[in-house]
Amino acid sequence: MFDAIIIGGGVIGAMCARELTAYRLKVAVAEAADDVCAGASKANSGIVHAGFDAPCGSKKAKFNVEGNRRMEQVCKELGVRYENNGSLVVAHGAEEEQKLRELYERGLENGVTGLQILDKTALARLEENLAEDVTSGLYAPTGGIVCPFQLTIAAIGNAMDNGAQLFPSFAVCAAKRTESGWQIAAKDGRVLEGKVVLNCAGYGSAQVARLFGDASFEIRARKGEYMLLDKSCKGFVRHTVFGLPTAAGKGVLVSPTADGNILVGPTSVEEDTYDTSVRREGFDQIREKADAMLKNIPYREVITSFAGVRAYSSRHDFIIGESEYAEGLFHAAGIESPGLTASPAIGRYLAEAVADRLHAKKNAEFHPERKSAEWFRQLSREAQNEIIRKESAYGRIVCRCEEVTLGEILQALRQNPRAHTIDGVKLRTRAGMGRCQGGFCQPSVFNLLMKEYGYRAEEVTKNGGKSFVITGGEI
Amino acid sequence: MERDLVIIGGGPAGLAAAVAAYDAGVHDVLVIEREAKPGGVLKQCIHNGFGLTRFKESMTGPEYAARFVKETQARGIEIMTNTFVVDLTADKTVTCRNESGIFTVRAKAVILAMGCRERSKGALNIAGTRPAGLFSAGTAQKFVNVYGLLPGKRVVILGSGDIGLIMARRLTLEGAKVECVCEIMPHSSGLRRNIAQCLDDFGIPLYLEHTVTEIHGKERVEGVTIMRVDEQKQPVEGTERYVPCDTVLFSVGLIPENELTKRAGIALDPRTKGAFVDGSRETQAEGIFACGNVLHVHDLVDFVSEEAEIAGIGAAEYIRGGQRAKEYVPAAAGENVTYVLPQRVDASAQRVQKIYFRVRSVMRNAVIKVQAGAYEKRIRKPAVAPGEMEHILLPAGVCGGVKEVRIDVLAAEE
Numbered sequence: 001m002f003d004a005i006i007i008g009g010g011v012i013g014a015m016c017a018r019e020l021t022a023y024r025l026k027v028a029v030a031e032a033a034d035d036v037c038a039g040a041s042k043a044n045s046g047i048v049h050a051g052f053d054a055p056c057g058s059k060k061a062k063f064n065v066e067g068n069r070r071m072e073q074v075c076k077e078l079g080v081r082y083e084n085n086g087s088l089v090v091a092h093g094a095e096e097e098q099k100l101r102e103l104y105e106r107g108l109e110n111g112v113t114g115l116q117i118l119d120k121t122a123l124a125r126l127e128e129n130l131a132e133d134v135t136s137g138l139y140a141p142t143g144g145i146v147c148p149f150q151l152t153i154a155a156i157g158n159a160m161d162n163g164a165q166l167f168p169s170f171a172v173c174a175a176k177r178t179e180s181g182w183q184i185a186a187k188d189g190r191v192l193e194g195k196v197v198l199n200c201a202g203y204g205s206a207q208v209a210r211l212f213g214d215a216s217f218e219i220r221a222r223k224g225e226y227m228l229l230d231k232s233c234k235g236f237v238r239h240t241v242f243g244l245p246t247a248a249g250k251g252v253l254v255s256p257t258a259d260g261n262i263l264v265g266p267t268s269v270e271e272d273t274y275d276t277s278v279r280r281e282g283f284d285q286i287r288e289k290a291d292a293m294l295k296n297i298p299y300r301e302v303i304t305s306f307a308g309v310r311a312y313s314s315r316h317d318f319i320i321g322e323s324e325y326a327e328g329l330f331h332a333a334g335i336e337s338p339g340l341t342a343s344p345a346i347g348r349y350l351a352e353a354v355a356d357r358l359h360a361k362k363n364a365e366f367h368p369e370r371k372s373a374e375w376f377r378q379l380s381r382e383a384q385n386e387i388i389r390k391e392s393a394y395g396r397i398v399c400r401c402e403e404v405t406l407g408e409i410l411q412a413l414r415q416n417p418r419a420h421t422i423d424g425v426k427l428r429t430r431a432g433m434g435r436c437q438g439g440f441c442q443p444s445v446f447n448l449l450m451k452e453y454g455y456r457a458e459e460v461t462k463n464g465g466k467s468f469v470i471t472g473g474e475i
Numbered sequence: 476m477e478r479d480l481v482i483i484g485g486g487p488a489g490l491a492a493a494v495a496a497y498d499a500g501v502h503d504v505l506v507i508e509r510e511a512k513p514g515g516v517l518k519q520c521i522h523n524g525f526g527l528t529r530f531k532e533s534m535t536g537p538e539y540a541a542r543f544v545k546e547t548q549a550r551g552i553e554i555m556t557n558t559f560v561v562d563l564t565a566d567k568t569v570t571c572r573n574e575s576g577i578f579t580v581r582a583k584a585v586i587l588a589m590g591c592r593e594r595s596k597g598a599l600n601i602a603g604t605r606p607a608g609l610f611s612a613g614t615a616q617k618f619v620n621v622y623g624l625l626p627g628k629r630v631v632i633l634g635s636g637d638i639g640l641i642m643a644r645r646l647t648l649e650g651a652k653v654e655c656v657c658e659i660m661p662h663s664s665g666l667r668r669n670i671a672q673c674l675d676d677f678g679i680p681l682y683l684e685h686t687v688t689e690i691h692g693k694e695r696v697e698g699v700t701i702m703r704v705d706e707q708k709q710p711v712e713g714t715e716r717y718v719p720c721d722t723v724l725f726s727v728g729l730i731p732e733n734e735l736t737k738r739a740g741i742a743l744d745p746r747t748k749g750a751f752v753d754g755s756r757e758t759q760a761e762g763i764f765a766c767g768n769v770l771h772v773h774d775l776v777d778f779v780s781e782e783a784e785i786a787g788i789g790a791a792e793y794i795r796g797g798q799r800a801k802e803y804v805p806a807a808a809g810e811n812v813t814y815v816l817p818q819r820v821d822a823s824a825q826r827v828q829k830i831y832f833r834v835r836s837v838m839r840n841a842v843i844k845v846q847a848g849a850y851e852k853r854i855r856k857p858a859v860a861p862g863e864m865e866h867i868l869l870p871a872g873v874c875g876g877v878k879e880v881r882i883d884v885l886a887a888e889e
């Protein structure tokens with residue numbers, strides 16, 4: 001019997017889990033996929049939004065601004081890459097400048113600090129590759145970038161280190177009331193019981209709500225496609241550069257990522273299903289919008305393209321708090337952008353609500369820090385040599401492009417939550433995320449997975465399910 | 476650590492350069508290799524056809540590599556394996572990482588021989604999903620030849636580079652069905668002999684001016700859409716065809732691995748994607764030489780070895796005699812020539828200089844015209860193709876005072 005069961009191992013579920021383990025509560029995380037970070041938290045812009053975009057008085061605005069304030073500290077505790085690079089919204093001509101001013105006013109009202117409208121000369125001092133016809137811009141010094149998968153994985157890992165239990169491949173398909181709370185069941189018949197349940201199921205959150213008898217909202221899908229440029233383009237932009245937001249979202253942006261690449265995208269396409277395929281016309285749309293903001297974008301350096309799905313609610317705001325229809329079910333649904341930014345604040349808010357309900361006390365043993373996936377590379381050369389002398393695996397490079405060592409991969413295979421797929425290793429260590437896209441290291445990672453888990457070759461998957469890497473058998 | 480000559484990369488280029496430098500009188504040579512064994516990509520190329528040009532015999536990749544490893548061993552040349560070079564500076568300081576730690580080696584001369592990597596599928600912006608079953612041809616080759624595992628049973632290959640062609644045959648021999656090879660260009664980028672021996676002999680269709688426009692399948696690939704392309708390489712509406720498959724191989728080009736070269740601030744030629752070099756394969760950084768696929772992508776290892784020897788001798792001369800004043804003359808790519816290498820020759824060189832080049836398009840009855848001031852030479856060729864590197868020999872003493880050496884490939888007059 002758990003005190004709290006979280007459905008969904010995305011960044012929202014992860015932050016809820018972590019904050020809940022700060023109380024004396026028994027926490028479970030049920031995730032449908034084979035690994036955590038399988039949904040929107042895996043494929044998004046990775047921007048820590050300042051908070052000037054969300055409508056005044058909305059939950060989006062409140063949790064965005066608060067999440068932004070807490071992000072740096074959370075990343076420090078979890079050892080996650082974060083950079084406070086600042087963001088810019090650029091305008092072309094008088095009409096757009098009017099909108100920029102509205103954005104500025106909204107930001108002030110939302111409590112965003114440091115906002116400034118800059119003229120062309122001042123902008124040029126910040127970014128040298130802006131398009132010629134950009135006339136002015138809104139500068140938000142509190143904008144930042146974070147590695148979204150590291151954040152999600154580290155938060156769940158930290159929750160697990162503090163006692164939370166992860167149930168991967170647990171797709172919740174039924175819920176029933178018990179005397180003390182809820183029992184949820186997976187497709188394969190496994191059940192979990194908890195006093196309260198947190199619905200952090202992203203695109204699946206409306207469906208989950210229905211299992212509990214709450215049909216009060218719907219979730220729709222809006223896809224966003226991206227192109228990722230090689231690290232050799234580092235410095236092309238330093239700030240996150242946006243065009244003016246529209247009804248469909250914040251529009252295309254060009255930004256450095258926390259890991260040192262340049263990201264261009266996303267598009268905005270309404271879809272009937274959860275679909276992460278990319279379209280040819282998507283690339284044209286991205287280029288058209290991006291070229292209006294920046295000149296000479298080095299598209300030749302594209303190393304991959306991908307898409308993420310925004311799961312937005314029919315209410316067009318975050319749905320956060322206890323269900324009006326199912327007692328003991330707490331929603332964090334409709335968490336589209338700025339959900340990543342808001343996640344530390346949403347996690348804390350819901351954990352407090354749950355702790356309050358269950359009269360839980362603070363957990364004195366809670367340890368907010370986690371051994372970073374980055375700890376080794378952040379050491380000085382002398383300190384690295386010290387480690388290599390003791391653990392030679394840190395002297396062996398497996399991924400050439402990202403210079404990931406065997407030691408770092410072994411850590412990813414053994415640290416909570418353990419990686420057991422090719423993509424799992426990639427998200428945790430960046431092995432395979434560089435310019436050759438795993439061409440060199442995939443066979444090595446494949447081998448390490450076999451060794452670590454005793455898999456047969458035909459059992460190793462790219463990302464769980466039937467995504468087998470080898471289907472032709474042994475020769 | 477201080478060494479006379481450090482060679483980065485223990486593939487065919489690095490090994491041949493080491494032997495040549497040794498024989499030219501520099502014995503303090505260190506070859507640094509990131510993998511567990513020297514030999515580079517040849518280790519996984521178990522097909523034959525290596526050495527035909529150079530040794531007049533047909534060897535497998537491992538056999539060809541073994542021959543050079545033996546030569547290094549006979550000379551007592553040190554090959555440091557499992558060692559990854561993480562940094563290089565223009566003053567020839569090489570930073571390495573291996574299981575004994577991170578350390579630097581200061582060298583009198585450096586030869587870059589890091590080879591190349593495959594252009595990834597990611598760079599192509601193909602529409603569709605990103606399931607399992609998408610492999611670079613070389614990665615698939617490693618799974619088959621080194622691990623003994625067959626990636627899939629029904630295969631589409633995009634790109635007709637040599638590795639893709641070789642893999643088409645290899646997978647077929649292992650029982651997979653290769654549905655087709657799609658090539659976006661009107662000609663293959665692979666060797667003619669590979670098209671004959673790897674595709675034609677097995678009845679595998681090669682679709683020129685075709686590309687994969689969409690990948691289907693959620694967990695594992697289920698099929699691809701292929702389309703014909705027009706002259707601008709844009710897919711032609713109405714030519715869509717769905718080909719079911721469980722595996723897609725990408726053989727869409729090789730890129731010289733010049734990350735270290737860039738770190739050292741050495742200028743790269745946008746056409747070859749390798750360093751600008753002179754006749755002795757010296758880069759624009761004094762005492763740093765380059766050879767093999769890191770310099771430009773070769774189609775035959777025989778030429779890699781040959782080029783490596785030029786670099787090895789050049790480095791040895793530099794170490795023994797210091798920088799000699801060179802009188803540079805640019806080498807220009809003329810009509811129907813994509814690039815020439817070296818990009819500049821040394822007019823004061825006392826020996827024949829070999830200039831490699833690639834043609835832009837397939838041509839029958841071609842004439843290669845070499846011109847340097849008053850010197851002119853015409854060489855007839857029954858056929859030339861972009862997939863097959865050509866070369867000319869420039870005699871010593873012909874470029875004194877000339878503005879440039881120029882190579883054109885013209886149609887022969889009947």
Ligand SMILES: Cc1cc2nc3c(=O)[nH]c(=O)nc-3n(C[C@H](O)[C@H](O)[C@H](O)COP(=O)(O)OP(=O)(O)OC[C@H]3O[C@@H](n4cnc5c(N)ncnc54)[C@H](O)[C@@H]3O)c2cc1C
Nearest residue numbers: 008010012032039040041045047172202204224339340341
């Ligand atoms: C294109 C795009 C760009 C974005 N850019 C930004 C940005 O720059 N900054 C920002 O702050 N935010 C951004 N966001 C928003 C942010 O990514 C999301 O708000 C956040 O990732 C949502 O996290 P989540 O945990 O709610 O959802 P998810 O990450 O989707 O996680 C939900 C999880 O629930 C699991 N699940 C679903 N149903 C069930 C079930 N029945 N049983 C068990 N498990 C289930 C899923 O498998 C999934 O792992 C962007 C989003 C997108 C799509």
